[in-house]
Amino acid sequence: LVASLKVVPDTQTLQLSSDAELLFAVARQDQTAFTKLIARHYHAVYRVAWRACRNAADSEDVTQEAFLKLWHNPAQLRDGNAVKGWLMRVVSNLVIDKFRQKPMLDLDMATDVADNLLPPDQSIDRTYVTARLDKVIQSLPERQRLALSMVHFEHMTNIAAARAMEISVDALESLLARARRTLKENLATDGRQLLAACISDGP
Amino acid sequence: MDHKMKIDLLNDKELDLLLNVASIPVPDSGFENRLMTKLGQVENSNVIAFQFRPKPKRWLVALPLAASLAFGVWLGSSDFSSNLLGNNTSQISDSSAAGVEDVTSFIEENLS
Numbered sequence: 001l002v003a004s005l006k007v008v009p010d011t012q013t014l015q016l017s018s019d020a021e022l023l024f025a026v027a028r029q030d031q032t033a034f035t036k037l038i039a040r041h042y043h044a045v046y047r048v049a050w051r052a053c054r055n056a057a058d059s060e061d062v063t064q065e066a067f068l069k070l071w072h073n074p075a076q077l078r079d080g081n082a083v084k085g086w087l088m089r090v091v092s093n094l095v096i097d098k099f100r101q102k103p104m105l106d107l108d109m110a111t112d113v114a115d116n117l118l119p120p121d122q123s124i125d126r127t128y129v130t131a132r133l134d135k136v137i138q139s140l141p142e143r144q145r146l147a148l149s150m151v152h153f154e155h156m157t158n159i160a161a162a163r164a165m166e167i168s169v170d171a172l173e174s175l176l177a178r179a180r181r182t183l184k185e186n187l188a189t190d191g192r193q194l195l196a197a198c199i200s201d202g203p
Numbered sequence: 204m205d206h207k208m209k210i211d212l213l214n215d216k217e218l219d220l221l222l223n224v225a226s227i228p229v230p231d232s233g234f235e236n237r238l239m240t241k242l243g244q245v246e247n248s249n250v251i252a253f254q255f256r257p258k259p260k261r262w263l264v265a266l267p268l269a270a271s272l273a274f275g276v277w278l279g280s281s282d283f284s285s286n287l288l289g290n291n292t293s294q295i296s297d298s299s300a301a302g303v304e305d306v307t308s309f310i311e312e313n314l315s
Contacts, residue, residue, distance in 0.1 A: 031239070038235055050228035060230060064238050071242060126224065133225040152222055183222075184212040191213040191221065198224050 020080025027074045034071055037083060042067070044154055045087045051149040052095040054138055062098065066090040088156070088164035092146050099142050124197035132194060136186045144179035147172055 017025075017036065025033030045066060050059040066087050069076075077086050137145060143165070150161040151172075162172040187194065213221070278284060 031242075034242075035235065035239070038238060042230065042234060042238075046230045046234075047228050056228075056231065059228070060234065060237070063230070063234075064241055067238055068242060129221070129224050130226055133221060137222075137225060152219075153225075153227075180215070180218060184218055187218075187221065188212055191217065194224075195213070195217055195221055198220065 018081065019083040023074050023077060023080045023083060026071065034067075037070070038067055041084050041087055044084065045091055048088060048146065048149045048154060049091050049095060051137065051153065052091075052142055052146050053098070058098065062091055062094045065094055085156075085160050085164050088150060088154075088161075089166060092165050095146065096142060124193060126198060129194045129197055132190070136183055139186065140179050140182055144175050144182070147175040148179045151176060 017033070019037065019040070022033045022037050022040075026037065042063065046059055046063045049062040049066075050056065053059045053062060069090055070083070070087065077083065137148070140148065146165060147161060150156045150164060151158060156164070158169050158172055158176075162169045165172060167175075184191070
């Protein structure tokens with residue numbers, strides 16, 4: 001450990017550092033290394049938190065809390081290259097704890113769309129599709145939403161996501177299957193219309 | 204029931220295509236500064252970072268148990284407990300009459 005710490009002498013080295021090297025530097029209370037870790041992982045962690053919390057304020061709180069835990073206890077990470085997975089695990093636990101304490105406020109989604117009703121003018125644009133999908137995803141239970149968020153949106157492997165959620169891979173696959181099934185059922189009436197609108201709008 | 208059977212759900216590929224249209228949240232600008240500010244506030248407060256208590260080592264519990272077991276085995280196998288009685292003790296004689304069956308012979312001996 002001591003030898004590895006000497007590998008990270010300055011900011012120049014940090015430009016090319018791996019997570020493990022940055023973590024060693026964080027253990028020495030090196031704020032530059034910590035900033036680098038934040039820049040590297042903040043967005044992904046925030047996205048997972050946002051999909052679980054459903055509003056920006058709670059998402060930022062949860063994300064910041066996860067990074068503060070990392071700053072105060074970097075030694076908790078056994079594998080220096082598993083920073084992202086560890087942060088996801090912390091965020092998952094924080095989100096679930098928050099849900100137990102109080103239901104999340106849906107402030108960001110105040111302008112959301114009605115459940116499966118088309119707009120009055122019968123035209124569907126990409127903004128409508130996005131809002132409709134966000135609403136359907138939000139209707140999932142939080143653990144299913146977390147699983148979907150990590151695997152589908154953050155492209156984590158099932159093994160990594162299961163480890164982050166502290167469940168077995170079978171349990172994760174079950175959560176994903178139930179999430180997808182629920183999404184399909186909730187989009188049964190207008191799913192193809194939404195899809196057609198996306199295709200006609202182009203990428 | 205029939206109505207439910209007729210509903211044609213999206214397939215996996217279609218669902219994936221749709222999910223790709225979902226929002227991609229972006230944190231507000233300045234998140235890094237806010238986090239570092241919060242970090243500074245925590246650093247300057249009197250709060251001491253929680254330290255996890257190390258797990259008790261199992262061998263520390265197993266060691267006295269194993270020693271106790273070994274000591275018990277040694278005590279049982281050696282003459283240590285016999286030696287505690289010392290050499291001056293005399294054995295109780297149980298060859299004389301003690302039971303109901305011996306009563307007759309005992310009386311006869313005394314009468315004769």
